[in-house]
Amino acid sequence: QVQLVESGGGLVQAGGSLRLSCAVSGRTFNKNAMGWFRQAPGKEREFVAAISWIGGLTRYADSVKDRFTISRDNAENTVYLQMTSLKSEDTAVYYCAASSLSIHLSSNYYSYWGQGTQVTVSS
Secondary structure, three states: EEEEEOOOOEEEEEEOOOOEEEEEEEOOOOOOEEEEEEEEOOOOOOEEEEEEOOOEEEEEEEOOOEEEEEEEEEOOEOOOOOOOOOOHHOOOOEEEEEEOOOOOHHHHHEEEEOOOOEEEEOO
């Protein structure tokens, strides 16, 4: 079984920053890409950012581009999401996910998911 554990969420004022972490453990699988998604109350889960383990190719949602940065530490099997200039609309539960396929914006292509971490941005 593969486990993904997110951490780093919390309450922050608008304009502030947070860094989320996602540690991957468990049985080895051919993970090619990692993604961050988020779900706000009453809304569907949406893509935030993704990164490939090999090469570090990245993709971002337009709503977070230039504010969020996704990165990975291959040795530590950990993916990060650095969030800056946070807005109230960034409030959501953030999930990391792992895929054996290439980077994709759709959650359907990700096989393993973490339990989520709450990010609340106060205005």
